[in-house]
Amino acid sequence: MNIALTHLQRLEAESIHIFREVAAAFAKPVMLYSVGKDSSVLMHLAMKAFYPAKPPFPFLHVDTTWKFREMIAFRDQMQQKLGFDLLVHVNEDGVRDNINPFDHGSNTHTHVMKTVALRQALDKYGFDAAFGGARRDEEKSRAKERIFSFRNAQHVWDPKNQRPEMWKIFNTRIAAGESIRVFPLSNWTELDIWQYILQEDIPIVPLYLAKERPIVERDGMLILRDDERMQLRPGETVENRMVRFRTLGCYPLTGAIDSDADTLEAIVGEMLTARTSERQGRLIDRDEAGSMEKKKREGYF
Amino acid sequence: MRHIMAKSLAPTDAVRDYLAAQERKSLLRFLTCGSVDDGKSTLIGRLLSDTKQIFEDQLATLERDSRKHGTTGDDIDFALLVDGLEAEREQGITIDVAYRFFATPKRKFIVADTPGHEQYTRNMATGASTADLAIVLIDARQGVLRQTRRHSIIASLLGIRHIVLAVNKIDLVGFDEAVFKRIVADYGQFSRELGFQTIVPIPMSARYGDNVTVRSDRTDWYSGPTLIEHLETVSVDEAAVELPFRFPVQYVNRPNLDFRGFAGTIASGSVAPGDEVVVAKSGKSSRVRRIVSHGGDLQQAIAGQAITLVLDDEVEVSRGNMLVSPAARPQVADQFAANIVWFDEHALLPGRSYILRTETDQTSATVTDLKYRVNVNDFAHEAAKSLEMNEVGICNISTRSPIAFDPFAENRTTGAFILIDRITNATVGAGMILHSLRRAENIHWQSLDVGKRGRADMKNQRPAVFWFTGLSGSGKSTIANLFEKKLFATGRHTYILDGDNVRHGLNRDLGFTDADRVENIRRVAEVARLMADAGLIVIVSFISPFSAERRMARELMADGEFVEVFVDTPFEECARRDPKGLYARALNGEIKNFTGVDSPYEVPEKPEIHLKTLGKSAEEMVEALEHWLIERDIAEDQYDSGGGI
Numbered sequence: 001m002n003i004a005l006t007h008l009q010r011l012e013a014e015s016i017h018i019f020r021e022v023a024a025a026f027a028k029p030v031m032l033y034s035v036g037k038d039s040s041v042l043m044h045l046a047m048k049a050f051y052p053a054k055p056p057f058p059f060l061h062v063d064t065t066w067k068f069r070e071m072i073a074f075r076d077q078m079q080q081k082l083g084f085d086l087l088v089h090v091n092e093d094g095v096r097d098n099i100n101p102f103d104h105g106s107n108t109h110t111h112v113m114k115t116v117a118l119r120q121a122l123d124k125y126g127f128d129a130a131f132g133g134a135r136r137d138e139e140k141s142r143a144k145e146r147i148f149s150f151r152n153a154q155h156v157w158d159p160k161n162q163r164p165e166m167w168k169i170f171n172t173r174i175a176a177g178e179s180i181r182v183f184p185l186s187n188w189t190e191l192d193i194w195q196y197i198l199q200e201d202i203p204i205v206p207l208y209l210a211k212e213r214p215i216v217e218r219d220g221m222l223i224l225r226d227d228e229r230m231q232l233r234p235g236e237t238v239e240n241r242m243v244r245f246r247t248l249g250c251y252p253l254t255g256a257i258d259s260d261a262d263t264l265e266a267i268v269g270e271m272l273t274a275r276t277s278e279r280q281g282r283l284i285d286r287d288e289a290g291s292m293e294k295k296k297r298e299g300y301f
Numbered sequence: 302m303r304h305i306m307a308k309s310l311a312p313t314d315a316v317r318d319y320l321a322a323q324e325r326k327s328l329l330r331f332l333t334c335g336s337v338d339d340g341k342s343t344l345i346g347r348l349l350s351d352t353k354q355i356f357e358d359q360l361a362t363l364e365r366d367s368r369k370h371g372t373t374g375d376d377i378d379f380a381l382l383v384d385g386l387e388a389e390r391e392q393g394i395t396i397d398v399a400y401r402f403f404a405t406p407k408r409k410f411i412v413a414d415t416p417g418h419e420q421y422t423r424n425m426a427t428g429a430s431t432a433d434l435a436i437v438l439i440d441a442r443q444g445v446l447r448q449t450r451r452h453s454i455i456a457s458l459l460g461i462r463h464i465v466l467a468v469n470k471i472d473l474v475g476f477d478e479a480v481f482k483r484i485v486a487d488y489g490q491f492s493r494e495l496g497f498q499t500i501v502p503i504p505m506s507a508r509y510g511d512n513v514t515v516r517s518d519r520t521d522w523y524s525g526p527t528l529i530e531h532l533e534t535v536s537v538d539e540a541a542v543e544l545p546f547r548f549p550v551q552y553v554n555r556p557n558l559d560f561r562g563f564a565g566t567i568a569s570g571s572v573a574p575g576d577e578v579v580v581a582k583s584g585k586s587s588r589v590r591r592i593v594s595h596g597g598d599l600q601q602a603i604a605g606q607a608i609t610l611v612l613d614d615e616v617e618v619s620r621g622n623m624l625v626s627p628a629a630r631p632q633v634a635d636q637f638a639a640n641i642v643w644f645d646e647h648a649l650l651p652g653r654s655y656i657l658r659t660e661t662d663q664t665s666a667t668v669t670d671l672k673y674r675v676n677v678n679d680f681a682h683e684a685a686k687s688l689e690m691n692e693v694g695i696c697n698i699s700t701r702s703p704i705a706f707d708p709f710a711e712n713r714t715t716g717a718f719i720l721i722d723r724i725t726n727a728t729v730g731a732g733m734i735l736h737s738l739r740r741a742e743n744i745h746w747q748s749l750d751v752g753k754r755g756r757a758d759m760k761n762q763r764p765a766v767f768w769f770t771g772l773s774g775s776g777k778s779t780i781a782n783l784f785e786k787k788l789f790a791t792g793r794h795t796y797i798l799d800g801d802n803v804r805h806g807l808n809r810d811l812g813f814t815d816a817d818r819v820e821n822i823r824r825v826a827e828v829a830r831l832m833a834d835a836g837l838i839v840i841v842s843f844i845s846p847f848s849a850e851r852r853m854a855r856e857l858m859a860d861g862e863f864v865e866v867f868v869d870t871p872f873e874e875c876a877r878r879d880p881k882g883l884y885a886r887a888l889n890g891e892i893k894n895f896t897g898v899d900s901p902y903e904v905p906e907k908p909e910i911h912l913k914t915l916g917k918s919a920e921e922m923v924e925a926l927e928h929w930l931i932e933r934d935i936a937e938d939q940y941d942s943g944g945g946i
Contacts, residue, residue, distance in 0.1 A: 004542075005605050006324045007409060016607035017566045020552040024620055024661075048595040049564075051609070053556035136400045140382070143399040146427075160396055163728045164423040164644050166430040168566070169660050169719050173726040187411060189402045195320055265313040268320065 008196055012045065015184035017168060018147060019049035019131070022182050023056050025172035026129040029182075032118070033059040033086070035071045036248045037204050038133030038185060040078075041193055044202045045184060046131075047082065058085035060121055060130075064113035065090060066101060066250035068226050074205045087125070091117035101252040102230070109250070119155050122179065129172075129180045137189045147186045153177035191271060198264045208267065210244040210259045221255035326404065329532060330411045332428040333467075334456065335438035336448035337417035340469045342395055344438065344507035345414045346379020348529070351514040354403040379507075396421055398428035407533040417448055422455070422691040423644035426731060429456050430717075433537040434463040436528075437488075441474045441504075445487045451677040454693060457495035458640050458733055460713045463537055464492070465528065466502040471520065472509060478522040494680060501531055541604035545629035546570030546578070547707070547715050549661040550622050554609055562593055562609040563618055565661065568714035570626060571603040572610070580616055581623035581631055581705035587612040621662035623705045623715070631715060634737035635703040636669070641688060641696050645722065645729035649688035651696075652819040654853040655729065656721040660714060662704050665723075665856065667823075670697040686816045688730075697738060701856075709733035723849055757836035760794045763934055764833040766858055767926065769842045770851060770905060771868030772897050773883060774875035776914050776922075780868060781842040784923045793838055798825055800843040813894040819850055826854035833862055838930075846902040864929065867908035868922075872897050874915060 005013070022029050031046060033039050046055040061075060079086045091099075094112040101109040122130060136143045146162050148170045163171050174180060185193075197204060216223045216236050223230070225238055230252060232238070243256035244267075261270045333341040359382070367378040380395075389396050395416040403410050413428030429435065435456045439449055456464070466488055474480045485502040492500065503512055504520050505528060511517035514529040526534075551565040572578070572589055579586045591611040592599040602608045610624065618624065625631055643649050649668060657666035674685035674694040688694045709716030720730040757764050767784070769777040781797055788795045804811070808824055811817040822845050832839045845851055855863040875897070876884040887895035894900045905911075910929055912922045 013607040024552045051595040166731045171728045265316040269316045
């Protein structure tokens with residue numbers, strides 16, 4: 001027989017296998033849905049894994065209240081179209097204390113509105129397994145993480161003491177209160193993600209495509225002024241610029257790049273000549289050395 | 302940090318062409334292994350750098366980190382690219398496996414950078430389990446070391462058939478061909494028995510890039526390929542698609558009464574609608590009606606694809622079973638021999654019960670016989686009573702229910718398993734099945750006409766196993782004796798198995814090491830089970846310090862028959878009573894492995910009966926036991942007359 005699977009077929013099969021394993025072995029799984037391109041791919045794979053049934057778990061969006069408005073609109077559209085069970089969680093303590101990226105800095109904001117919020121939501125619903133869209137090519141502490149990544153009852157990751165992960169035989173056993181974070185896209189690269197989006201015609205938030213947008217240049221980053229909460233500093237102006245985003249998060253913490261790539265093909269073309277990694281646009285990774293590992297140990301995805 | 306203006310280059314067609322070319326590339330998964338400081342991480346950093354996988358911002362971070370943690374003076378320390386954990390950068394070592402991705406115009410690669418330290422061998426095994434090729438690094442100044450051998454043996458056991466022998470730091474021995482030749486000969490001699498199909502030795506300097514991606518002009522005596530040339534062209538095809546059809550059922554998809562699909566990943570072979578398939582464990586056969594997929598039914602599916610099958614008949618299949626080719630079936634057995642690599646700091650003990658997991662099946666398992674341990678230096682087979690962390694051994698394994706499998710040498714997917722500790726849930730070992738010891742279908746239980754129920758009814762009682770556990774001197778024997786007297790007086794049929802007495806007969810060959818304690822309990826539990834089968838009320842009075850063995854005993858008995866009785870007397874009180882003078886001697890160091898002194902006692906978490914003896918009489922304790930027995934018999938009578946079973 002002279003047939004072989006393509007690279008994307010292999011990646012897809014591996015991810016589907018992981019989805020099914022969790023559905024079979026855990027009592028209460030959830031998929032973390034961040035609305036970004038990796039989440040879109042993850043959602044598409046989940047739909048495939050359980051077809052003709054719907055994915056047997058809900059999708060959880062941790063809303064920091066600072067996401068781009070277009071992300072929220074896209075999230076609700078997808079929910080309507082696909083009919084999945086969507087849970088939205090906001091850290092009400094953070095809202096009460098008016099935690100925001102401008103007054104408290106990216107570190108505190110991310111910790112309170114994202115990491116703590118996620119822990120609250122996982123505890124509230126008692127989820128024992130949570131899918132995330134992290135990839136090993138994103139960042140070097142992620143390159144070290146298992147596909148099935150164990151968390152103790154306090155949601156803490158112990159990077160020095162991970163369970164061995166042999167073949168495709170996953171150890172899904174946990175005690176009460178403990179949980180597993182599961183990363184079906186572990187072995188995908190950024191290029192694979194785009195290629196798959198193109199091949200499968202997967203909808204993504206339009207912010208990934210270049211368009212004229214109201215931009216403020218601040219601390220060397222191009223920030224889209226998404227609403228009036230972003231106050232202009234002396235000397236700053238809003239100018240319309242042709243930009244797009246390589247990753248999406250909280251709008252005050254996410255830098256755009258100048259680009260005229262307004263189609264998926266153009267994005268891939270642009271990526272091929274890119275000289276910086278995609279996380280370069282993320283302020284939170286540069287807060288301090290080893291910052292991603294620190295956040296992950298505390299429960300950040 | 303400056304943002305950048307990206308050039309949007311190519312017209313759409315060019316991008317499409319490029320992507321089509323990417324799709325046709327094959328993938329090679331490999332790992333780097335070898336001893337500490339042989340330069341594994343440096344080599345990967347060099348590969349990523351020379352194949353242009355490192356972005357400007359990453360390079361800037363790397364330069365900053367090199368100044369802070371680097372071990373290469375003013376040069377960039379490439380190891381810092383892969384040593385992603387803070388502890389790793391601080392200590393300058395690799396602790397866990399890192400996965401990195403790169404591509405050349407010819408091939409895509411996933412590389413696992415694995416740690417060299419012996420204590421992190423399990424992380425090396427993790428990286429090796431999904432790899433097709435191993436780069437074994439050797440420091441040219443050091444030659445073949447203990448870890449070089451250990452990693453090569455583990456790579457071989459895990460099914461890796463292709464080796465690159467990277468004789469690294471060749472610059473530090475003056476690019477001397479004689480050194481290279483000697484190391485290659487040493488390794489060739491050592492690895493003869495490891496079954497590698499190819500071993501390609503390359504002299505290189507990962508730090509300076511000699512023979513990594515560019516041919517070195519300082520090794521003009523070497524005419525072989527550069528590392529990257531070899532990686533781009535080596536053929537590692539396993540051709541799983543050529544093997545008989547194996548489909549481990551992972552998930553039964555049943556959204557409504559009209560649809561019942563079996564979801565899983567094809568381990569080997571291929572399948573098409575109309576094909577006959579057999580359920581491995583039951584031997585029932587059926588035909589494939591549809592291969593359901595999101596984008597429409599498939600006409601064929603091959604090894605590696607994650608699919609959903611719908612069968613013609615309503616055959617009984619659940620997760621853990623396997624759909625297979627009728628012409629070439631897997632083995633189904635509950636006893637088999639396997640290679641084991643042990644990961645846990647608590648040694649593997651024959652007789653102890655572990656959870657065995659294959660890709661989709663799970664059952665409990667014990668090692669019935671540790672045949673030998675493999676010495677990683679010279680392959681000598683050494684007798685061993687336990688397998689310590691990072692050791693490799695050959696064992697006979699017995700599972701509670703039969704599993705379907707192929708020998709690992711024939712099928713890497715259906716021949717592998719892991720072992721999990723029942724209490725900590727840690728992954729404690731990995732296993733590669735060699736062969737079954739006897740086919741499960743050939744052993745039939747002798748069916749007996751007189752049953753357990755009949756034997757118990759004749760005695761007008763329900764069988765039970767009261768399992769007394771507690772420290773030496775806690776009062777187990779005193780309470781057990783009194784309890785038996787009371788039962789005897791009311792016409793019950795009983796027997797006491799006492800730790801000291803059994804050690805004079807049945808278990809006279811056992812000592813007090815952890816391994817012997819496990820075997821001691823296993824035998825007593827089996828005897829207690831036979832006695833319960835005979836209809837008796839059995840009272841077992843054993844220190845039984847490990848919860849794993851108490852749990853094993855519990856699982857041998859029928860539901861509701863095992864009564865764990867924790868005789869709870871504080872250590873100080875036991876030592877004060879010291880009826881046999883043992884504590885005095887143990888505390889003096891005259892007795893080794895004494896429970897509570899230099900050997901642990903694991904307190905029962907949920908005993909059926911918890912007897913706190915301080916300040917109470919044995920009479921009061923026995924009343925609690927009698928009360929429990931009466932309550933149970935009343936409950937079961939009600940259940941029976943309610944038409945249960």
